[in-house]
Amino acid sequence: MDSASLPEQIRPASIPDAEQDGSRDKLTIQDASPPSDNKHGLSLNVHVDSHASHEHTHHHAEIRARHRYTIRRPRALQFSYRSQVIHAGDERGLHETNSRSSISSHLPEDIAKERERLDLFIDLIWVGIIGNLSEVFSSLGFRAEDPNLGIAILVFTLVFLPSWRIWDAMREFLNNYYMDDMVQRAFTLWILLLSVFYGNQLAYLTKDIDEVKQWVISTYLVIFGAFWLIELAYSIFIKWLRKLVFFQTILRLPSIALWVTAIQLPGARAIGPVCGAIVWEYLCPIIMDSQVTARLTPIEVKKALDVHHFQSRMSNFFIIILGEGVLQLVKDGPLGLGLNGSTGVMIWILMIYYEFSFLYFNRDGSRKFVPAATKRGQKTLMWVFWHIPLFSSILTFASSVMFIIRHQPDAPYNSLTGQASAEKIPQDDLPLYLYRAVWTCATSLGVIMLSMTALALLDKSLDEPATLKINNRYIRLAGRIVYIIVIPCVPAAHNIDADLFLGIAAFMLLGVTVWEWNVGLDKGGALIEPLGLSHMMSRELKA
Structure with missing residues (x-):
C-alpha cells in the first residue's frame, strides 16, 4: 500500500510541447x-x-x-x-x-x-x-405476425x-x-x-x-x-x-x-x-x-479522463456501428448474383454510410477547435448523451434498409432471416411493410443528422477571421438543418417507393457533404489545384 x-x-x-514535433x-x-x-x-x-x-x-x-x-x-x-x-x-x-x-x-x-x-x-x-x-x-418491427414499430x-x-x-x-x-x-x-x-x-x-x-x-x-x-x-x-x-x-x-x-x-x-x-x-x-x-x-x-x-483515449474509443464505437450496417450488405450475399435492382439500392445505402463517416469526423469544419470532450461538466456529458441517439438510430436505419434489400423482387433470400421473412409475409402485405421501413429510415436519418449537428456545435471553434472560405460555422452547417427538416417529410409524398427514397436521401446527403467540403476550404483555396505546384515540387527536389 x-x-x-x-x-x-x-x-x-x-x-x-507543440514544438516536439519539430525536434x-x-x-x-x-x-x-x-x-x-x-x-x-x-x-x-x-x-x-x-x-x-x-x-x-x-x-x-x-x-x-x-x-x-x-x-x-x-x-x-x-x-x-x-x-x-x-x-x-x-x-x-x-x-x-x-x-x-x-x-x-x-x-x-x-x-x-x-x-x-x-x-x-x-x-x-x-x-x-x-x-x-x-x-x-x-x-419485432417487421415480423409477419402483429408487427409493431412502437414496441x-x-x-x-x-x-x-x-x-x-x-x-x-x-x-x-x-x-x-x-x-x-x-x-x-x-x-x-x-x-x-x-x-x-x-x-x-x-x-x-x-x-x-x-x-x-x-x-x-x-x-x-x-x-x-x-x-x-x-x-x-x-x-x-x-x-x-x-x-x-x-x-x-x-x-x-x-x-x-x-x-x-x-x-x-x-x-x-x-x-x-x-x-x-x-x-x-x-x-x-x-x-x-x-x-x-x-x-x-x-x-x-x-x-x-484520459481525453485522447476517450475520444478515440467513442470514434471507434461509431465505426463499429457503421461497420455493422456495411457488414450486412455483404454477409450471406443479400444482393444476389450479378447486377440487379438490389445492386442499385446497395449503392445508395453505401453512399449514406460513407457520407455519414465524413460528416462525423468533419465536425463543424473548423481548422482549430477545442473538442467538447476535453471540457469538464455539462458539455462533456452532453457530448456523451448525443452519441446515444446517434448510435441507436444508425442501428435502426441499418435494420430497415436490410429489410428493404431482402424484399426486393430479385432478392435471393439466401440468408436465414430473409428466407424466413419471405415465407411468412404475405405478398399483398409487403408494400405496407416496405412503407413502414421507409418511414423508419427517414426518422432514423433525421435523428442521425440532428445528433451529428449537436455534437459538432458542442466543440469550440478557435479559427481566426478569414481562416476558411466561410468562417461562420452555422452557415457551414446549414445544409444539415435543411436535411433534418426535409428528409422526414419525403415519405409523405405520393408514389415514393423504397428505392426512390434511398436515392433521394443519398443525393441530399451528398449535397450536404459537397457543401461542407467546399465552404470549409482554406481562404484563398480553389476548386482545382494549380498545375504549376507539381512542377515546382519536382524542381525543388532536383535542386
Missing part, C-alpha cells in the same frame, strides 16, 4: 529564384528529414512493451484533485517522460499501443453484439442502453487503470466471456422474452458486479478510491433493486422497473459530478 501522502504523490499534468533535424531547401519569377505566384519550402537516408540504410527496430512484474500494484493513470487533473506517471510507476504517445495524453508509446490493440479486440466482440441488437429491432423501438431502446453501458464501463476501466498485468488480463477475459454470453442471449430475446430477460439481466448484473469488485480491490491500494467506491455503491443500490424486481415480474409489467433502473444508472454519473454532491460529500479526489 502506498505510504506517501496524497500531496506528495500528485503533480500537475504537463502539457505536451528532429531538418534541412530546408528553398527555391533560389525570386518568388516573382513563378507565374503562379506560389512559393514552396521543402523540408527534408536529415534522418531519411539513415532510416533506409538501417533496419527498423521496434520496442515491445516492457513487463517487469507479473502482478502490479494498482494505480490510477490520472485523477482529479481539487478540480485539477493529475497524471500519476505511466503504468510502471515512473515519472512522465517527454516522449509521449499520439494515442494517449500521458502513456508511453509502447504501453498505449498495447491498450489500443486490446481496445480493437474488444470492439471485434462488440461487432457481433451490435448485430444481435439490430436483429432485435428488425424481428420494437421500446424494446430496442431498453436493450441498447444497458448494452452500451457494458462497453462504456470497459472503456472507463481501461482509461483509468490500464496496467497490463496478469490480474488485469484475467479480469478483462472474464468480462469478455460474460459479454459474449450476454450478446448470445440477445439473439433469443424475441422468441421467449421472459426467460431471456432473466438471463440478460442476470448477466448484466454479474458484469457490473465484477467491475465493482475490481474497484473495491483496487481501493485497497488507491486510498482516495475508497470514498468514491463507497458513495457509488450507495447510489447504485436502487438500480440493483429495480433490476432484481424486473427479473421477477412477467411480461410488460417488467418495463417499469427496467426503465427506472436505466434512468437511475444514467443519472448516477451526473449526480456524482454535480456541485451539490461536491458540497455535501468529502470527496476531494475523483476519477479523471
Whole structure:
C-alpha cells in the first residue's frame, strides 16, 4: 500500500510541447529564384528529414512493451484533485517522460499501443453484439405476425442502453487503470466471456422474452458486479478510491433493486422497473459530478479522463456501428448474383454510410477547435448523451434498409432471416411493410443528422477571421438543418417507393457533404489545384 501522502504523490499534468514535433533535424531547401519569377505566384519550402537516408540504410527496430512484474500494484493513470487533473506517471510507476504517445495524453508509446490493440479486440466482440441488437429491432418491427414499430423501438431502446453501458464501463476501466498485468488480463477475459454470453442471449430475446430477460439481466448484473469488485480491490491500494467506491455503491443500490424486481415480474409489467433502473444508472454519473454532491460529500479526489483515449474509443464505437450496417450488405450475399435492382439500392445505402463517416469526423469544419470532450461538466456529458441517439438510430436505419434489400423482387433470400421473412409475409402485405421501413429510415436519418449537428456545435471553434472560405460555422452547417427538416417529410409524398427514397436521401446527403467540403476550404483555396505546384515540387527536389 502506498505510504506517501496524497500531496506528495500528485503533480500537475504537463502539457505536451507543440514544438516536439519539430525536434528532429531538418534541412530546408528553398527555391533560389525570386518568388516573382513563378507565374503562379506560389512559393514552396521543402523540408527534408536529415534522418531519411539513415532510416533506409538501417533496419527498423521496434520496442515491445516492457513487463517487469507479473502482478502490479494498482494505480490510477490520472485523477482529479481539487478540480485539477493529475497524471500519476505511466503504468510502471515512473515519472512522465517527454516522449509521449499520439494515442494517449500521458502513456508511453509502447504501453498505449498495447491498450489500443486490446481496445480493437474488444470492439471485434462488440461487432457481433451490435448485430444481435439490430436483429432485435428488425424481428419485432417487421415480423409477419402483429408487427409493431412502437414496441420494437421500446424494446430496442431498453436493450441498447444497458448494452452500451457494458462497453462504456470497459472503456472507463481501461482509461483509468490500464496496467497490463496478469490480474488485469484475467479480469478483462472474464468480462469478455460474460459479454459474449450476454450478446448470445440477445439473439433469443424475441422468441421467449421472459426467460431471456432473466438471463440478460442476470448477466448484466454479474458484469457490473465484477467491475465493482475490481474497484473495491483496487481501493485497497488507491486510498482516495475508497470514498468514491463507497458513495457509488450507495447510489447504485436502487438500480440493483429495480433490476432484481424486473427479473421477477412477467411480461410488460417488467418495463417499469427496467426503465427506472436505466434512468437511475444514467443519472448516477451526473449526480456524482454535480456541485451539490461536491458540497455535501468529502470527496476531494475523483476519477479523471484520459481525453485522447476517450475520444478515440467513442470514434471507434461509431465505426463499429457503421461497420455493422456495411457488414450486412455483404454477409450471406443479400444482393444476389450479378447486377440487379438490389445492386442499385446497395449503392445508395453505401453512399449514406460513407457520407455519414465524413460528416462525423468533419465536425463543424473548423481548422482549430477545442473538442467538447476535453471540457469538464455539462458539455462533456452532453457530448456523451448525443452519441446515444446517434448510435441507436444508425442501428435502426441499418435494420430497415436490410429489410428493404431482402424484399426486393430479385432478392435471393439466401440468408436465414430473409428466407424466413419471405415465407411468412404475405405478398399483398409487403408494400405496407416496405412503407413502414421507409418511414423508419427517414426518422432514423433525421435523428442521425440532428445528433451529428449537436455534437459538432458542442466543440469550440478557435479559427481566426478569414481562416476558411466561410468562417461562420452555422452557415457551414446549414445544409444539415435543411436535411433534418426535409428528409422526414419525403415519405409523405405520393408514389415514393423504397428505392426512390434511398436515392433521394443519398443525393441530399451528398449535397450536404459537397457543401461542407467546399465552404470549409482554406481562404484563398480553389476548386482545382494549380498545375504549376507539381512542377515546382519536382524542381525543388532536383535542386
